[in-house]
Amino acid sequence: MPVRSTFAALALLSFAIDARADNPAKPLDQSPQGRAPEVSDVNPTGSFEFGSYGRVGIASDLEGRVATPLNFVSHGPRFDEDSYAELELRREDKFKQGIESRVVATLALTAPFFHFSGDVNQMFLVRNLYAQAKYKGFVAWIGSRMYRGDDIYLLDWWPLDNQNTIGGGVSYDFDKTDTRIAVHTGMQRLDDPYQYQVTQVPSPFGIGATGVESLDRPRMVQTLKLTQLFRNGRVFKKPNAGMKLTLYGEVQEIGAGVFQDPTSQQEVPLPSDWGFLVGGQVGFWTGERDTHLNMFVRYAHGLAAYDMLAVPTTFANDHTTGDSQEFLFALGGNWENAYFGILGGAYYRYFSDGSEAATSLQRYSEGTVDVRPQVYLGNYFGIALDASYQARRYAFPDPNSTTGAPLFASMWRFALMPHFSPFGKGSYKRPQFRVIYALSVPDAGFKALYPVEDFRAQRDVEHYLGLNVEWWFNSSSYP
């Protein structure tokens, strides 16, 4: 049913596009001849583009170890994230008829890098590999793609929609109302026994074994996103100020299959499963110095409570995701003037797996509040203080409690970041060269999350002293 409804939405959209193309009141071609150009008239002008996002850093914990990312909630402050970089190669073309196209290939590099590990082998991730074409308000794309909306910078997180699939989508902008509708369908089949298994069987010819794909159940996702923009003075007096409302929906499905336990050789039936997600966003911006505020809310049920790149690890007793649920509310924003700026990010999230047990480590509520005030010292220098608190309450007994109390973990984090920003001052000016000193104060619940042999279970205070640089430019993923 969800697949059918999405196809119906796609059909409706294509009908709208056709209707616009056939509308004599708005001829597509304004040429003197008054007729549509022949295809042979195409005369593209284009360019090769290079864009990038990256962050590279190194830090010590001042106790002889490499400083390790400490966030234990799903989304915490990003200042101690591992190094990561994207290299985007893009071909962009424009055609006479108002058609534009682009082919995007984004390769990503993840830490550790050669100069740290001495390992000459470097893994590349393909984050984008797709082609997109635009015809007036209509955009179509097909390929492997990050497909997402607005983020909360401080938490390095896209709270409403963040798809990573191979698929395709179309969108259409209604100029009159400043409305956009976008649909997308995607598929993935992770190399995980939840979705894929190759088992050995006797070869049909001769001796020996041959592998067969005994489990092959791709996961499908269909999304629908409606965005209404209010800008150009339609709501706010300032011409550059605006707001937007976004409604987002998602349906995920996976087919049935049979997993063969390699140890016991028992066959475990995996039934089909599905889930849905609904959410929305309200965004405001002043048009001045990247000041903005975004609020997100979403609810997911069943399979859709799990990100497409995260397979469920706990299940209802019928091996489905059962009553898995996620609810989240998030805020992200930035305010700045010529002397001072403050970035903020916060969220509350409830997640519950489909387990039929009363308690589970996969059932919790969590949240983070993170603010980063900064003062600018001239045009190119500044000092930021990143202060955050993160906490998670599990529906699972605290292993160190004798009262049966649930496990509650939390951590305060403070990071002082003097920085140099050669492209000028501002929260979003990059590149930004930083020296970071951070102090993290976890509670006993945090320590209980780790084996006693782990340093995180042993220390009352964690230090972080490091160097870090972050950049972005000309990237289609970070507009």
Place this chain on the structure above:
Amino acid sequence: MRSQILLFALTVASCADIGGTGQKAQLATHVDDWRDEVIYQVIVDRFADGDINNDYTVSPGFLGKYQGGDWKGIEDHLGYLQDLGVTTLWISPIVKNVDSDADIDAYHGYWQEDLHKLDAHFGDAASLRSLVNDAHARGMKVVLDIVCNHMGQLFFYDINKNGKPDEDIAGNGTSSTVTHINEYDPDWDPTGVQSFSSAGPAGRAPIIFINDPSVNRTPPPDLMGTPGAYHGFGRILNYNDPAQVTLGDFPGGLKDVATELPEVRAYMIDAFSNWVEQFDFDGFRIDTVKHVEHEFWQTFTAGVRARIGAEGKHNFIMFGEAFDGNDSLVGSYTVPGELDSMFYFPQHYQVFHDVFSQAHVPNGQASTAQIEALWTARKTNYGSEPQNDGIGVAPQKALVNFLDNHDVPRFLYDAAGDVAALRNALTFLLTEDGIPCIYYGTEQEFDGGNDPSNREVLWTKNFDETGATFQHVALVAKIRKAYVALRRGDTKVVYSTPHVAQETDAGIFAFERTGGDAGSAYALVVLDTNANKSSSTGDVNAMAVSAAPGTVLVDVLDPAQTQYTVAADGTLRMQVPAQSASILVPQDQVVPIQ
């Protein structure tokens, strides 16, 4: 529309509640008289799989491996047990075990690794707490299985001091014996396991703890992780040698704890009392008591009773297991100052095995005279006074009776599938003096042989309550509940016979339950254990009973409620069909069965 908005709001609000994990219970006394209870022994891994997310390393169908049962599964089916007539659960050990040893799993729970942590295969503290709380809410009790004698195979004896556990074959079988030398489980040595080199003896073999987290085989983080907490004498070879029995490692490399040490005794008291405090258990079933010196039990029972008693837990039963048919040995652990009760192994052998399960064997069945002799010995072999701060009932009146258990073949295996014998034995079990204990699966007519075949997966039977044996147990349990005489009455054997063949009274056994804590309530149980013929309660002389002449006795087990009248001379002659029983109560005491 408004209702849909409200529904959405409620959904969101409910999301915010992640659910409780169950707070620690206030200790309370949940038992009035343990003789009122019907115990059901559960191997947790085998009863019900309530949560597939703790099915770590399960191998369905392979009984030497984990199957996936858990505490939640038991809680999910408490109604099934109540329908069966069960009032007390005895659950297999809960503590963290060495997961796997020699490719056999610790699904049974007896390979302890850490006495202060729960075994995650069976759930978490919340699910265990929920099980116990739910049981208590239903009026049921929960008895915990514990082991003080040994830990799992946590270390090896480094006989050749090469720092690794060697397993070698020595000898050639002609000029020398082929011997399997094993540093995990070496033979008993009265001087302690010794080191040897090619040059000769080299003193005590070092104890080397194994550190293999993949199977939880790691040194315990406390006293139990020190070599001094163990005897180190090697494996028991001769069960008739008291020193080996109490100081030797249990076969399978289970390391014998130095229970004579004061710090070890204090540790055990603390470790197991803590579980009671955490979960409000109602008793301990204690494993391998004959492998521990008496002084330990005196210290342990007193320590546990004092600690949990101070917190409001009384009538806490501690019954022990001595896997032995020696009645005086088993009874020796019920002397004043020790255990409240024992798992009545001598009766298992002499009665349920020899008399009931062997009824189908020509000339192989023991007579019911053997039952009377055993019961007579009970008065001298078992404690006659309740333990101080114990359950308030003398051990000899509160023995835990059982047909079979996880360490012996199931009744139906020994009885070659003789279901009539099983049901007759169950009638006996549920009406005799003491506390009946039913091994899980008996109600489903499981018939497995020795371990692990006798540890079947129950949920394959879909918790069916319609089977004849299930219904029989449920009925007799209801009768037991309805008639206090069958629970608390003193016992008097009024008929037994040496006859087992074609004699008039072959296989007859009868006993009265009256007096004592049952007052004037009266019940007479008459059984024919013979598999081949109906027999009579009188060969030459009829059975003399305590009920007054003229008393009309009603067979409450018989759907027809057949009546019998005590003759003027105080006797009762009745015919009992093969492998069946009558439960007779005076007509004026008959009550509806609930």
